[in-house]
Amino acid sequence: MKLTDAKINDLQAKDEEYRVKCTKAPGLSIKVMPSGRKSFIVDGRIKGGRTRRFTIGTHPSLSASDAREKAQHLMSMMQRGEDPKEVRLERDAIKAMQSKTLATTFKEFLSVRNLKPKTVKDYQGTLNTVFAAWLNKPINKITRKDVTDLFVDTRDNRGQATAVKAFRILSAIINFAKADDVGGVRLLTENPVDVLKEKRVDRKVRQRDRYLDETEIEKLMQFDLVERTFHQKPTHGVSDQGMNYVMLVLFTGMRKGEVANLKWEDVDFKKKTIVARNTKNGSDHYVPMSKMIQWKLETQKKVSDLKGSAWVFPRRLGDGPMTEPKSQLARICKATGIKFRLHDLRRTFATHATRAGTSYELIQKALNHKSGSVTNSYIIGNIDMMRPVFDTVFLAYSKMYLDDEDYERLLDPEGSHEIIE
Structure with missing residues (x-):
């Protein structure tokens, strides 16, 4: 029969659900549940494909005429080979995405x-x-x-x-x-x-070019090796760990995070190398030890051993590496009268390595800058190729701090270590 609102209202609930088809709209039927709930159902077959069944609404919320219109729309889609369910899901997905x-x-x-x-x-x-x-x-x-x-x-x-x-x-x-x-x-x-x-909006950011000059390096080393060490009643508040950290950045050119996250298992005093893991460019960074790097690490080992930590620079409370030592850096700057950031020390390393005649390519490798060159993959096997870079920087800094006589003694392998100590 043709489903109308009046005829649907006359349909009575039975012990089991039943359906009545609409002769006016192919595929449309009304399902009557034992509870009395009446739902419009559309059955059809997608052209060249599977059958589909849709519940399109309940009566009387949805009128018979509106149900016939919806049924005709769904049947037309299926006759065109469209799957109404997939179309609805796609529409909902687009809506959700938007x-x-x-x-x-x-x-x-x-x-x-x-x-x-x-x-x-x-x-x-x-x-x-x-x-x-x-x-x-x-x-x-x-x-x-x-x-x-x-x-x-x-x-x-x-x-x-x-x-x-x-x-x-x-x-x-x-x-x-x-x-x-x-x-x-x-x-x-x-x-x-x-x-x-x-719109050519200016998005340039002026690159920082701050680095420590010879006088500032001399002041920093003087503070570390003399004033901080031998002052009987220090008031500067600079800790051994804070100073060792800053000096390692200065003498290695490593990124501050690379130094902070060093573990003792990656420090090899026998081979005189350290390895920074999980670096910014995704590769392990091998750094040869100059005499100052070795001495600073040996000094820091005593500090770390007091906590029994696996980290070269352990945090003050709990386990794990320390975070950036901002308070220590501020105290060092105040004590020395030198205002600098940690990244300035990395720039200092590169600047003085260049001035000492080190090639740009070697400095790039020493700083662990990302490069497309395949030769980067051989850096582990050629670690000794990098050693002169760090020794050159060590000597350049030392020349700024030592007088001529002590510097000449430093160049003597037998006397070099006692100069540092």
């Missing part, structure tokens, strides 16, 4: 990218400060104007470097979202951060 917020997309970004914990923390801090107001905003609703306005606001109130870094991170997250598609339909077809490039 409602993804910046926070949700960032979470997915982190789950896929293999980022170091420090990088993750840095990214999270940036999003929670610069993009706090956008976290719950659908990512496809971030406009080019939004980007331009917030970049300018961030630059003017937080600084150029912060703005450049923040929008570099945002661009990476949006590029990640651009790769998503449902059935060939992409959530995003452009990255709104590109507007900064197209």
Whole structure:
């Protein structure tokens, strides 16, 4: 019979469910449950494919005429070879994808990218400060104007470097979202951060070029080897560990995190090498010991052994490596009158290695800069090739600190060690 609202109302519940087909709309029927609930059902076959059954609504919430219209739409789709279920799932997926917020997309970004914990923390801090107001905003609703306005606001109130870094991170997250598609339909077809490039917005960050000159290196070594060591009542508050850490960065050129995360199992006093694991460029970094590096590590071993730690620079409380010694660095700067950052010491290493005649390629390897050269893979086997770089820097620094007579004694292998001690 033709299903109408009146006829459906007359249908009575029975002990078992039953169905009544509609003669006006092929595939449509009404199912009556023992409870009295009445549901519209559509049965059909996809052209050249499988059968499908859909519950499209309940009566009287859905009228008979509306049910016939929905049934005709579904049957037409199946006759065209379309699967209404797949179409619905695809539509829902597109809707869900289009409602993804910046926070949700960032979470997915982190789950896929293999980022170091420090990088993750840095990214999270940036999003929670610069993009706090956008976290719950659908990512496809971030406009080019939004980007331009917030970049300018961030630059003017937080600084150029912060703005450049923040929008570099945002661009990476949006590029990640651009790769998503449902059935060939992409959530995003452009990255709104590109507007900064197209408008030629200045995104240059002045590179720091600070390094310690000869006088400053002399002051730092004088403080470490004389004033700090022999002062009877020190008031500077600089610890042995804090000083050893700073001097290792100065004499190795290693990144601050590479030094902080050293383990004693990666220090070989016999072969006179140390190995930094899990470095920024993903490779192990082998560093030969100069005399000063060896002496500092031997000194630090005594400090570390007091805690029985596996870490070269253990944290003060609990197990694990220490974090960046900001308070110790501040005390060293105050005691010496030299204002510097830890990364300035890495730059100092490179600068004085260059001035001493070391080639650019060797300095690159000594600093563990990433390079596409296949020769990088042979650095472990050619560790002795790197040793002169670190010895050269040691001698260059020593010449700034020692008088001519002591420096000549340093060049004598038999007398070199007692100069340090």
